[in-house]
Amino acid sequence: MSAVSDFSDLIGRNLAAQPGYAALQSQLEAFYFLEADLLDNRRYRAWLDLLADDLTYYMPMRANVPLAHDRSDEFTTVGEGIHWFENDKWTVVKRVEQIETGIHYAEEPLSRITHMISNVRIVDAKPDLETAQQIAVTNRFLLYQNRIVDDTTTFVGRRHDRLRHNAGTGWQVHFREVIIEQGILQAKNITNFL
Amino acid sequence: MEHSDLKTLVDADHGMISREIFTSPAIYKRELESLFTRTWLFVGHESLIPNPGDFYLSRMGEESVILCRDRTGEVHVFLNSCTHRGMKVCRYDKGNAKVFTCPYHAWSFALDGSLQGVPHFDDLYDGVLDRDDWSLLEVDRMAVYKGTIWASWDKDAPNFETYLGDAKLHLDMTLDCRDGRSGGSEVIGVHRWKFPANWKFAAENFLGDSYHNHSHGSVDAIGIGPSARSGVKGRRDDEMKAAQHIWISFPEGHGVHSAMEHPDAEFIDSYLDQPEIGAYFRHCYEERRRRLGDEAQLIPFTGTIFPNTSYHGRQPRGLCAWHPHSSGETEGWRFFLVDTDAPTAVKDFLRHYYMRYSGPAGMTEQDDMENWLYASAASKGTIAKRLKLNYQQSMGAAKLNDPLPGLVATQMSEHMARGYYTRWRDYLEGRDWDQLLGVDDPRFSDGEPVTKAGRA
Numbered sequence: 092m093s094a095v096s097d098f099s100d101l102i103g104r105n106l107a108a109q110p111g112y113a114a115l116q117s118q119l120e121a122f123y124f125l126e127a128d129l130l131d132n133r134r135y136r137a138w139l140d141l142l143a144d145d146l147t148y149y150m151p152m153r154a155n156v157p158l159a160h161d162r163s164d165e166f167t168t169v170g171e172g173i174h175w176f177e178n179d180k181w182t183v184v185k186r187v188e189q190i191e192t193g194i195h196y197a198e199e200p201l202s203r204i205t206h207m208i209s210n211v212r213i214v215d216a217k218p219d220l221e222t223a224q225q226i227a228v229t230n231r232f233l234l235y236q237n238r239i240v241d242d243t244t245t246f247v248g249r250r251h252d253r254l255r256h257n258a259g260t261g262w263q264v265h266f267r268e269v270i271i272e273q274g275i276l277q278a279k280n281i282t283n284f285l
Numbered sequence: 286m287e288h289s290d291l292k293t294l295v296d297a298d299h300g301m302i303s304r305e306i307f308t309s310p311a312i313y314k315r316e317l318e319s320l321f322t323r324t325w326l327f328v329g330h331e332s333l334i335p336n337p338g339d340f341y342l343s344r345m346g347e348e349s350v351i352l353c354r355d356r357t358g359e360v361h362v363f364l365n366s367c368t369h370r371g372m373k374v375c376r377y378d379k380g381n382a383k384v385f386t387c388p389y390h391a392w393s394f395a396l397d398g399s400l401q402g403v404p405h406f407d408d409l410y411d412g413v414l415d416r417d418d419w420s421l422l423e424v425d426r427m428a429v430y431k432g433t434i435w436a437s438w439d440k441d442a443p444n445f446e447t448y449l450g451d452a453k454l455h456l457d458m459t460l461d462c463r464d465g466r467s468g469g470s471e472v473i474g475v476h477r478w479k480f481p482a483n484w485k486f487a488a489e490n491f492l493g494d495s496y497h498n499h500s501h502g503s504v505d506a507i508g509i510g511p512s513a514r515s516g517v518k519g520r521r522d523d524e525m526k527a528a529q530h531i532w533i534s535f536p537e538g539h540g541v542h543s544a545m546e547h548p549d550a551e552f553i554d555s556y557l558d559q560p561e562i563g564a565y566f567r568h569c570y571e572e573r574r575r576r577l578g579d580e581a582q583l584i585p586f587t588g589t590i591f592p593n594t595s596y597h598g599r600q601p602r603g604l605c606a607w608h609p610h611s612s613g614e615t616e617g618w619r620f621f622l623v624d625t626d627a628p629t630a631v632k633d634f635l636r637h638y639y640m641r642y643s644g645p646a647g648m649t650e651q652d653d654m655e656n657w658l659y660a661s662a663a664s665k666g667t668i669a670k671r672l673k674l675n676y677q678q679s680m681g682a683a684k685l686n687d688p689l690p691g692l693v694a695t696q697m698s699e700h701m702a703r704g705y706y707t708r709w710r711d712y713l714e715g716r717d718w719d720q721l722l723g724v725d726d727p728r729f730s731d732g733e734p735v736t737k738a739g740r741a
Contacts, residue, residue, distance in 0.1 A: 150646070152476070154378035164380075173474020173621050173636055176646040181514065185641070188507045189648055195503035197651035242658070274378065275616065279480035279654040281646040 096169045098251045101214040111220035127206035135187040143265035149177035150269040198282045202238035228252045244278045295710045297703040300677030304664035307483040313612035320712040321346030323439040327594035331432045332471035338381040344608045355396035362436045363421040431460040431468035451690035452539035458585035459598040465573035476619040476644035482657035484615040487607040491587045491595030492701040493532045493542030500652045512557035521600035522555030532698045533691035536723025538591030538708030540701025546582045601639040681735030
């Protein structure tokens with residue numbers, strides 16, 4: 092799993108000047124804006140179609156560690172131990188089913204939410220940008236959530252995504268790492284999808 | 286705040302408790318001064334600091350403490366505050382250190398807390414400063430119990446096992462290996478998150494408030510347990526379906542919900558999603574029976590060790606510390622436990638189950654957080670505060686020491702909460718340790734009184 096999850100070698104890459112980058116980035120932005128629209132409008136079943144069946148979707152926990160330490164000290168490592176969550180597709184479907192019961196009180200009544208996605212950057216494309224079938228993307232998110240009266244939470248962070256293109260399904264996310272800029276989580280719950 | 290005021294706040298005999306104990310800043314301040322400075326508090330686990338020099342930041346009450354292992358392997362718990370000007374000497378959550386050097390004026394402290402380095406000592410402090418007087422403040426009492434680490438700021442506190450009393454048996458069943466060997470657990474991760482509710486709502490929930498099952502209807506309906514992929518509904522396997530559930534209040538304020546299996550009980554099919562995991566737990570069950578005999582009939586479910594340490598005994602398995610932040614804010618720390626020597630596949634299976642069940646993204650516990658938030662928020666109002674909360678469930682139903690030590694109900698009951706808040710009041714009244722341990726509490730000699738009372 093580490094080869095999939097490790098974006099450290101990709102972060103510094105700049106592919107923007109290469110042929111095909113602008114067109115692919117535009118496609119990717121459209122994908123993320125669609126995803127945000129589906130989630131914010133509670134079309135969870137349609138959103139699930141954007142996720143591959145072999146999905147790994149996790150949110151590491153973070154710790155305050157000295158500068159010189161490895162990433163594995165600061166972040167929990169996918170595939171090992173405990174994170175805020177580590178979902179496969181089945182678990183994500185369960186989370187949607189839970190909301191649909193109408194008695195998941197942490198989301199009933201539903202929260203009002205808006206996802207903002209920005210800084211979309213393609214950091215890897217295979218076989219190449221013009222004929223890409225596999226890509227690695229970094230982006231930023233802001234999720235504003237308000238529920239009941241004044242119960243308001245803003246989640247801000249980064250996503251490291253890997254997407255795959257299939258003729259039938261179009262682009263689908265098969266790996267997502269959600270990095271939030273908090274150690275001790277300053278929110279009572281994570282009931283919405285980041 | 287006079288004793289008489291506290292008496293009216295907690296009226297256990299009539300099963301009524303003031304909402305102020307969950308909302309009042311004055312009462313919260315009193316808790317910090319009179320309760321969190323005296324009780325035994327859970328601060329961590331040995332597996333978080335396995336090697337000399339390892340440290341892990343923890344909390345006691347509102348305050349940051351350093352849990353560390355010195356060069357000789359000894360475990361210490363220190364207040365995380367420099368004795369010179371108060372700066373936190375450690376701001377890393379975990380790591381390995383030779384000394385803790387304060388960022389402010391660079392006083393440095395060894396792993397046993399002793400003051401080591403004082404810049405310009407010879408020029409500025411010679412003949413005045415005695416290093417021995419200015420060590421990091423170490424807790425007055427510390428105990429390592431089956432891997433878990435506990436501490437108290439009260440030098441007169443009873444030893445930890447006395448403090449646990451007969452709740453020890455139930456905590457043991459949580460900490461011991463699944464096959465019945467003593468101890469042997471490790472922490473595979475710690476959730477830490479802040480939520481806007483009074484800390485006692487969380488503690489009370491784990492005392493054995495089985496009445497709140499309703500809150501978890503959504504996960505029970507869809508199924509998220511260790512057999513959910515095989516089509517079994519519910520949020521866990523029903524390992525206790527053939528057992529007698531028991532709800533127990535202990536004199537020290539602890540409360541548990543456990544279950545007693547029939548002597549001839551057999552393993553209930555569970556962990557169906559992976560046959561080899563199911564086979565492993567069947568093996569553990571049978572080994573435990575063989576090893577412990579009749580004692581293996583006891584199965585732990587949930588409990589709270591007074592005042593703010595809770596556990597889930599089996600599915601999922603872990604310990605929680607409910608650290609207070611203010612009257613309306615709590616930091617939840619959940620330590621997830623597995624047997625250290627469990628097969629890798631078992632640990633992997635369990636961690637996935639733990640994550641989908643527990644913590645802020647846990648499908649079960651999200652609904653708990655919602656309850657605690659709005660129970661806190663809706664008790665603040667001027668009118669709301671006039672109303673007492675109702676704790677009258679199963680009054681007088683509990684029997685003494687049957688089948689296990691404590692005040693035991695065989696039906697769902699709130700007598701654990703009545704007992705918990707009675708002890709809570711004793712701490713706030715500044716009672717002596719005999720009273721804090723409930724030595725002369727008449728409930729544990731005569732049983733619980735039944736006093737009918739209307740809404741006051």
